[in-house]
Amino acid sequence: MTKHRLLAATALSALMLGAAPAMAVTVTMNTVQIFGTIDPAKISDYTDYMAAVNLYDGLVTVDSDGNIVPELAESWTVSDDAREVTYKLRDDARFADGSPVEASDVVYTVERLLRINQGPANLFAGVLEPGSVTAIDNKTVKFTLSKTFAPFLTTVPAIFILNEELVKANEGDDDGQTFLATNVAGAGAYTLKSWDRGSQMTITRNPDYWKGFGEGSIDEVRWIVTNDEATVRSLAASGELTMSSQYQSPDTYAALEAMGRFYIAKEETSTSFYLKLNTKLAPTDDVHIRRAIALATDYETIREVISPGGILSTPLPKAFAAFHADDIPAPVYDLEAAKAEVAKSKYAGQPIPITLGYVAGTKFEEEISLLLQANLEQLGFVVTQQADPWNRITEIAGKVETSPNVNQIFFGPTYPSPDSMFFTQYHSSAAGTWASIEWLQDPEIDALIDEARATGDVDKQIELYKTLQHKLVDLQPDVFLNTQTVQHAMDKCLTGFKAVPMMSFDYDFTRYSWTC
Amino acid sequence: MAAQTVTNEPRRLSNAYQNWYRFSRNPTAVIGAGIVILAILAAILAPWITPYPEHVGAVVNFRARHLPPSAEYWFGTDNVGRDIFTRVIFGLRISLLLALVVLGIAIPVGTTLGLLAGYFGGWVEIVIMRLTDIALAIPPLVMALAVAAVLSPDLINSMLAIAALWWTWHTRLIYSITRQLRAQEFVEAAETLGASKFHILFREILPNCVSALAVKTSLDAGFVILVGASLSFLGLGIQPPTPDLGTMVASGSAFLPDYWWESVLPGMAILVVALGFNLLGDGLRDLFDVQEVR
């Protein structure tokens, strides 16, 4: 009941304060899945990060070129052995409630993150131990790493700083999890206005934001949860939609563009679209079968008709230019060669059962799966389609036996470093998630990844990553479909979308502006 | 001329023929029967009467996607280029099959329980009827979804869940008829003659329920098809690429209103088949003058 009163009061004051309500700029965007949580210690997928990046600020953030730029911290220094990083906080950094952001808040945030051990905590496994973050003085905080971890600086943007006083006051008996499940205790540009878990979330600009706002800033962002194409079109037609999600079908984008109010913002990204193959489950446990599947995939039709994108030849997208192994050829569609590979496998000569998994309700994934089935059946496979809702996929990815043979997964770097592409997907200690559903668990690959993380020498890293790419292409744990060309239908008055190589950081609405 | 003393009884028309005659006077009933027969025939003969029977498998033809109805594709094509008419006819198979499964379970179970409850009374009646009340308190769709959560979300499980609730309607119907008949003379007579309970239930009472059962089954078939289609629409249908009418409507709805035929035509098929069973049931009800069946 209190919450209703609070909402009513907010609505009322919004009505009163909005002296010129016609001037308030609201961006309405649809998302295809719900927001699981807004607790920075538990965020894990693109919607969680999208909310967090607006409601909270971190020590640093990422720009569209992948560079780490200051946010709450104004500068940082790295020790010679790369084991100590010291951040200096800005003097004017303030939380939404006006209190200053201090080093103790950072310490508390990291300690809590490690305690709860969910969400971004896995980025720091083995790197940050409890007690490794210390406050040197009010505005200076030092991170002491347990070992050399080259990509460390790129993982720091994922630490969204909590207001220690506020959280501790509402700690309860679960480390503030209940409180932070519905409240925001941060220094972000926006505050949570309303959240109907199943259908929408609205955030509103914090007028006291420490960084301030520029011209044409967005006053309110409203996310509507729906992946239904018809609903998106109807919202667009009625004038209620400002920006679409990036997961609509090509027909919908075309329809929205035809309405005249929208333009389609297209960007190459470093998010890659894979067919992840379960390397520990028959028949995809045989490398020849895996190569056969790769040869039986019609890359062109997929890229041109179903899900637009660029060519992907290795697990690492071309966006990571310096580290990309350019000598690896693009994948080929050749059914005859595929047949030859099947003949070389240990399953040759008999009908081969195989499961194709994809996200239920996603039209283009269904189309890709059907296309694959048509080709595979010509090779003697007996195909079972397995469409599951996303959260179920996250669940079945936890065990080898329940992970399907083929899975359509989009994976983008969770921090702007090639390590993010390799560690999260192929390292044994990252096993059991939707990103590592290949169950690769290859000690050679592990060793290469570990080596690359442990050295600060960029040339060595380049060499190691290129070797990694060659080895992985040989092992073929994935079919490399394409790099995603992200598309958004955006209202012509809205600008500012630029792809950022870190999950959902391109939906930081302080980077957008309304030009009408 | 010898006088003919043999009196000629006017030839009585047989019962079946009388029923047929009365039935055929009822235009809506005939239409209903026609639709049902057509649907069943189409479902059985599907592979032979459809123009693109291979389109129920994994066939994709991206050059022919989203084509409107034409001479080549009577109902147009869907988002991967498959002929919708063929898939609708095959989808009918699934719908009818499921109606068969659900009713095949619900009728025997429900009828038996109704007979027992109505004839024996006492605690048997109380237990059975309270069970029925409880089962009726759960909306069938909700039950199917709950079962889908427990087992895997596919059509068989959902229909079993529906069947687990559907018998209740039959139980109530047979129960009320049995209670009325229990007091009748022919039952008393059978009891006095020492007939076994089994005989009384299944040889005396049940035949008198047949007409009500026929009406109810026909009406039910239509409703089961609708419920099944709703479940598929929600995503609990058969896995692709096997065609299923409810799933086709759901799939096609993403392309409204431009490619309306992908959603509207399968939907109309569901409507027409359900209509057929409904009209047939109504016709049978008028024919047998059965009042108890809703």
Next chain:
Amino acid sequence: MEFLSFLFRRVLWSLLVLVGLSIVIFAIARVVPGDPARMALGPTATAEQVAALQEKLGLNKPIVEQYGMFISGLSRGDLGRSLLTERPVNDDIRETFAATFELVLATITLAFVFGVPLGVAAARWKDKWPDTLVRVLAIFSAVTPSFFAALLLQILAGYVLHILPTTGRLPHNMEFVANITGLLTVDSLIAGRLDVFGQAVRHLLLPATALALATMGQIARITRSSMIDVSSQDYIEASRAFGVPEPIRVFKYMLRPSFVPPLTILGLEFASLIGNAFVVELVFSWPGMAAYGIRTILQKDLNAVMGVVMVSGVFFVLVNLLIDVLVGFVDPRVRIRGSR
């Protein structure tokens, strides 16, 4: 006096049914494969964290004890915590139930407001064209799957004619919270916000119509047949002979006794009404209990699933109880006959 004993008996049966329902639901929920604790914590959880949550949720206790916890929680109105939203299921359901309830109320209103007059007209002009029209409409509305009706209405009114909104309860940029009854229509009137009221009604029209069609048809048919039955009664003949004007004859003498069968129909239809509400809510993105239920079912959020099914069941039982009581009130024969 007999009315009271009738009432008492009906309430008792209803309670029994509810108890049985709770056992069934509980049994189903506990058969769920997959560990709800693990699901809630995510794939990176350590074994200790999972064990701790299991302990906290009492998942390791014997089944009977868990049922006891469930029942005692129910009686306090506590449906447990949703594993997904981490809020009391109570809160989640309260927010979403109001939306569903408003939709169902609007549906029933539409069904009666249109169904009864149509039935009366059909009876009045029996075997003439209004009768045939009504009967045809009734049949078609009964066999159209609600999701199909919903989609068709969406296309027609939303895309083609652009006259009615097709998603949600209010336009997304309209601010209003219904915190008195939870019903937008009622609360907006109380608050004097006629603009909100107008929009709320506009948004209700399509989903309620889609949902009401089947019931509307049934009600029209039943009203028609019971009106026909009643009109052949002696006292109606007498009133005609005495020259009682037709409107009075129809509305005062014929309509009231004809009301019982439609009410009974409503009771019987109610289960499918709730079921169809699921589908209609999805098509129109209506933020009701159905959408919530489907999501939590897919995510195996045990407490939430049990909450939704329980609330649906209770709602259904209460409505049927209400209808039985109303019918018993109106028709003395039912009271005397007692149990079904």
